[in-house]
Amino acid sequence: MSVVxxxxxxxDPAVMADAGARLRRGELVAFPTETVYxxxxxxxxxxxxARIYAAKGRPAWNPVIAHVPHVAAARALSRDWPATxxxxxxAFWPGPLTLVVPKAGHVPDVATAGLDAVALRVPDHPVAxxxxxxxxxxxxxxxxxxxxxxxxxxxxxVVRSLGDRVPLVLDGGPCAVGIESTxxxxxxxxxxxxxxxxLGRDSLATALAPLGVTVRRAVRTxxxxxxxGARSTDDTPRSPGMAxxxxxxxxxxxxxxxxxxxxxxxAVTAWLAGxxxxxxxxxxxxxxGAELPLAPRDRTAMTTVTMPDAPDRYARALYAALHEAxxxxxxxxxxxTPPDTSxxxxxxxxxxxxxx
Ligand code: AMP
Ligand code: MG
Numbered sequence: 228m229s230v231v232x233x234x235x236x237x238x239d240p241a242v243m244a245d246a247g248a249r250l251r252r253g254e255l256v257a258f259p260t261e262t263v264y265x266x267x268x269x270x271x272x273x274x275x276x277a278r279i280y281a282a283k284g285r286p287a288w289n290p291v292i293a294h295v296p297h298v299a300a301a302r303a304l305s306r307d308w309p310a311t312x313x314x315x316x317x318a319f320w321p322g323p324l325t326l327v328v329p330k331a332g333h334v335p336d337v338a339t340a341g342l343d344a345v346a347l348r349v350p351d352h353p354v355a356x357x358x359x360x361x362x363x364x365x366x367x368x369x370x371x372x373x374x375x376x377x378x379x380x381x382x383x384x385v386v387r388s389l390g391d392r393v394p395l396v397l398d399g400g401p402c403a404v405g406i407e408s409t410x411x412x413x414x415x416x417x418x419x420x421x422x423x424x425x426l427g428r429d430s431l432a433t434a435l436a437p438l439g440v441t442v443r444r445a446v447r448t449x450x451x452x453x454x455x456g457a458r459s460t461d462d463t464p465r466s467p468g469m470a471x472x473x474x475x476x477x478x479x480x481x482x483x484x485x486x487x488x489x490x491x492x493x494a495v496t497a498w499l500a501g502x503x504x505x506x507x508x509x510x511x512x513x514x515x516g517a518e519l520p521l522a523p524r525d526r527t528a529m530t531t532v533t534m535p536d537a538p539d540r541y542a543r544a545l546y547a548a549l550h551e552a553x554x555x556x557x558x559x560x561x562x563x564t565p566p567d568t569s570x571x572x573x574x575x576x577x578x579x580x581x582x583x
Contacts, residue, residue: 242397262404294359311438371393409427480561499528511559512530530555
C-alpha cells in the first residue's frame with residue numbers, strides 16, 4: 228500500500244491522473260473529503276463496488292454513496308431528478324449533504340443494495356473534486372474503515388483500519404467537518420432526514436421553503452433485523468444501516484448526561500474493581516465539563532479528553548478521540564453527551580450508535 232501526500236491547495240495533476248486511472252481500472256483509492264476519508268471505486272462497475280464491500284467487510288444490505296464533481300453528473304445518475312434535489316443541490320453542493328433520488332438504470336444494484344434509489348453527493352474538498360474530475364466516472368465511496376469501526380478523519384486512521392486492503396491512500400490532511408454527511412431522501416413528497424449530520428434540519432427547511440416542502444426526521448417503525456434485512460412500514464426507502472452499531476471503538480461505550488457525573492464515576496470504579504488482574508484495563512473519557520470524581524488509584528487507569536463545546540468543533544475532534552481510545556486499547560469509553568438541541572443532532576447520532 229502506498230500513501231501519497233497531496234497538497235489540498237494544489238493537488239498534483241500527475242498524482243490525480245494516476246489515481247483517476249486506477250479508479251477507471253476498477254481499483255480502490257482512499258481519498259479525503261470534508262466529512263471523512265472515503266474508500267473509492269468506480270460506482271458504475273459492479274465488480275469494483277464489490278471490492279469496496281470486501282475490503283470493508285461491509286454487509287451487502289448497506290448501500291454506498293456515489294460521489295460526483297457537479298450537479299450535472301448527479302442528474303445523469305437519476306432516472307427522475309426531483310425538484311427538491313435540485314433545490315438542495317443548488318443550495319448546499321459541494322458540501323456535506325447526500326441526496327437519495329430515483330436510480331438510473333445503469334447504476335448497478337450492488338451500489339444501492341438492491342434499492343430503486345441511489346445516494347449522491349458532491350464533496351467539498353479540493354482533492355476529492357480533482358480526483359473525481361480526473362477519474363471522469365462517479366465514485367462510490369463509503370468511509371475508508373472496516374465495517375462498524377470508527378470512521379477515519381486522517382490518512383493514518385485509514386492505514387490503521389484497512390492496511391494493505393487499499394493499494395493507494397491520498398493524504399490531504401485532517402477532515403474539516405469530521406462526521407459523515409447528512410443523508411436526505413428526496414424520492415417522496417416530503418424531504419426525510421435519513422441520517423443527521425452537520426447540515427441541520429433548519430438549514431434544509433429554509434432552502435426548501437420556496438417549494439413549500441417540509442423536512443422531517445425518519446421514523447423507524449420496525450427495528451432492523453440482521454437476518455431479514457432492514458424493513459420499515461414507514462419511510463421507504465429508508466436508510467439501511469441507520470440502526471446499527473457503527474462508528475464504534477473497540478471497547479464498551481457508556482454515554483452519560485452531565486447530571487450523572489457522580490453515578491458514572493461510581494460505575495467506573497465498580498467496573499475497574501471487577502477487572503483486577505495483572506494489568507489494569509484502560510478507560511478513555513470524552514468529557515465536556517469537569518473531571519469525573521474518581522479515587523486517585525482509579526484515575527490512573529483513565530485518559531481524559533476534553534471535548535470542544537461547539538458542535539462543529541466537537542464533530543471535527545470526535546473520531547480522532549475515538550481512534551485514540553483504540554490506540555490506547557481502552558476497554559471502556561465513557562462519553563458525556565452534549566446538549567439535547569438540534570445543533571448537536573449529528574454528533575448525538577454518532578455517539579448513540581457508537582454505544583449500541
Ligand atoms: P456511508 O456509510 O457514509 O457510505 O453512508 C452510506 C449510508 O447512506 C447508508 O448506510 C444508508 O444509510 C445511506 N444510503 C446510501 N444509499 C442509500 C439509498 N439508496 N437509499 C437510502 N439510503 C441510502
Ligand atoms: Mg461508514
